[in-house]
Amino acid sequence: MNTVHFDGEILSCQNYISGSFVEASGQEFSIYSPYTGSIIAITKTSTIKDIAQAVASAKTAQIDWALRSLKDRSQVLFSFRHILLREIDAISNLVSLESGKTLAEAKAGILKGIEVLEFALSLQNLDTGGKMEVSREVFCEYRRRPLGVVAQITPFNFPAMVPMWTIPIALALGNAYLWKPSDKTPLTAGRIAQCLTEAGLPDGLLNIVNGGQETAQALIDHPDIAAIGFVGSTPVAKAVFQRGSQLGKRVLALGGAKNHILLLPDADLDMSGRGISDSFTGCAGQRCMAASVLLAIGDCDAHIETIKNRAASLKLGKDMGAIISAEHAAFLRSAVDEAEKSGAKVILDGRSIKAPSEYPGGYWFGPTILDHVPPESSAAKTELFGPLLSIVRCKNISEALAIENKSLFGNACSVFTASGPLAEKVVRRSKAAMIGINIGVPVPREPFSFGGCQASKFGHGDITGQSSLDFWSDLVKVTTKWETQNDETWMS
Numbered sequence: 038m039n040t041v042h043f044d045g046e047i048l049s050c051q052n053y054i055s056g057s058f059v060e061a062s063g064q065e066f067s068i069y070s071p072y073t074g075s076i077i078a079i080t081k082t083s084t085i086k087d088i089a090q091a092v093a094s095a096k097t098a099q100i101d102w103a104l105r106s107l108k109d110r111s112q113v114l115f116s117f118r119h120i121l122l123r124e125i126d127a128i129s130n131l132v133s134l135e136s137g138k139t140l141a142e143a144k145a146g147i148l149k150g151i152e153v154l155e156f157a158l159s160l161q162n163l164d165t166g167g168k169m170e171v172s173r174e175v176f177c178e179y180r181r182r183p184l185g186v187v188a189q190i191t192p193f194n195f196p197a198m199v200p201m202w203t204i205p206i207a208l209a210l211g212n213a214y215l216w217k218p219s220d221k222t223p224l225t226a227g228r229i230a231q232c233l234t235e236a237g238l239p240d241g242l243l244n245i246v247n248g249g250q251e252t253a254q255a256l257i258d259h260p261d262i263a264a265i266g267f268v269g270s271t272p273v274a275k276a277v278f279q280r281g282s283q284l285g286k287r288v289l290a291l292g293g294a295k296n297h298i299l300l301l302p303d304a305d306l307d308m309s310g311r312g313i314s315d316s317f318t319g320c321a322g323q324r325c326m327a328a329s330v331l332l333a334i335g336d337c338d339a340h341i342e343t344i345k346n347r348a349a350s351l352k353l354g355k356d357m358g359a360i361i362s363a364e365h366a367a368f369l370r371s372a373v374d375e376a377e378k379s380g381a382k383v384i385l386d387g388r389s390i391k392a393p394s395e396y397p398g399g400y401w402f403g404p405t406i407l408d409h410v411p412p413e414s415s416a417a418k419t420e421l422f423g424p425l426l427s428i429v430r431c432k433n434i435s436e437a438l439a440i441e442n443k444s445l446f447g448n449a450c451s452v453f454t455a456s457g458p459l460a461e462k463v464v465r466r467s468k469a470a471m472i473g474i475n476i477g478v479p480v481p482r483e484p485f486s487f488g489g490c491q492a493s494k495f496g497h498g499d500i501t502g503q504s505s506l507d508f509w510s511d512l513v514k515v516t517t518k519w520e521t522q523n524d525e526t527w528m529s
């Protein structure tokens with residue numbers, strides 16, 4: 038399978054509640070494919086009534102699920118892993134069709150989600166509780182208690198991977214999970230839910246409610262939802278965090294990004310050329326870890342030429358995917374126009390690129406490089422979310438770090454250099470939370486956790502890894518004494 042497949046038949050897209058697809062009761066809305074520019078599915082917005090139905094079913098199912106042992110719950114996740122791998126090509130096609138990713142990117146996202154699933158599977162052997170004798174014959178231990186019904190609101194750009202950051206961990210810990218996928222990419226969700234049901238997940242433990250802002254807000258407000266995970270843009274992440282926190286709920290909201298790469302003239306030409314080009318063009322720049330600003334320190338002209346040549350050689354539809362909507366493609370074009378007006382030089386121009394012959398109706402924008410971008414301009418400071426690299430020329434590493442440090446965001450930062458001490462300087466002085474050395478997309482692999490800081494994250498802890506366990510559960514401390522004899526110890 039080399040091309041994204043769509044046979045033209047409008048796909049079904051409904052809520053998933055208690056193990057069955059059901060129609061929501063709100064307004065109808067359409068889903069468009071970035072590859073075809075046409076409607077691929079029609080669905081309906083979930084109302085307060087639909088959410089109440091989803092929560093009620095989750096609440097009932099969670100009681101028995103929480104009583105099962107972690108080992109027992111993990112058996113379902115083992116089967117889920119097997120089914121996902123069996124279905125990976127079909128799910129990848131769906132991810133690509135609705136989000137615009139290439140098939141290879143869609144598949145890589147599912148495999149990264151499976152890594153988190155494997156982390157969740159390891160908990161049965163690793164999360165031992167740490168029991169110890171704290172006084173003579175008095176023992177303290179940790180036990181995890183699930184929160185009950187939890188919810189996750191996810192963005193368009195990773196319809197499978199981002200939800201897979203949280204589904205396996207939240208379920209393994211004994212919660213029921215309500216999922217509101219992006220209103221732009223809701224199709225993959227239903228397929229994942231079906232895989233979980235086939236794996237043996239009892240009905241009601243994973244429910245899906247479709248819709249946009251209003252559905253998300255109703256979900257946050259529902260009194261029986263104990264915790265909310267969110268991934269999306271910064272303004273929405275902040276609003277979701279505030280709304281949920283005001284209601285006394287646990288909220289972790291990951292936001293947008295503007296990631297910097299510091300490039301030093303001693304960097305390996307091929308390694309930096311590939312790393313930086315692939316970082317800003319991968320997923321057509323629509324990922325929170327994409328390189329966005331290149332801080333070129335000193336004479337990096339040869340490196341920039343290598344980056345440009347690699348980006349220019351990419352074939353749309355095969356090496357680089359489509360833009361999520363016609364509106365966003367138009368926004369990217371206007372952002373380049375504006376950057377030019379502010380003094381930037383367009384050295385690679387993707388504004389008027391031709392659509393690939395296989396996908397003539399889709400939303401396309403080619404790799405674009407802006408050089409000599411003023412550091413205070415919009416192209417250097419705001420998240421544009423497209424295959425667009427803004428190069429800011431810097432005299433030295435201190436100037437580059439000062440620009441990086443001023444950013445409101447704090448997701449990722451990388452440095453390309455042959456010098457260990459200079460790389461270490463960047464690691465110590467950068468403000469970002471995920472840092473790469475000679476790596477363009479410094480996504481931590483399991484068991485290392487994922488999460489930014491500053492305006493890229495609202496709430497504490499990370500969305501995967503060890504701290505996510507504390508997010509999706511309460512840590513209960515049990516102190517036990519069985520010795521009946523009276524003595525002088527402090528806990529007698």
Ligand code: NAD
Nearest residue numbers: 191192193218219249250253269270273291292293294325
């Ligand atoms: P978005 O913020 O527009 O939407 C995200 C989700 O929030 C969707 O499900 C949407 O329906 C819902 N939503 C929209 N408005 C809402 C509101 N007012 N209240 C509650 N919910 C609302 O984001 P997007 O365009 O789908 O995704 C792209 C953004 O996500 C980019 O900014 C990108 O950087 C960010 N992102 C961040 C990470 C990360 O790990 N930090 C990962 C992926 C994407």
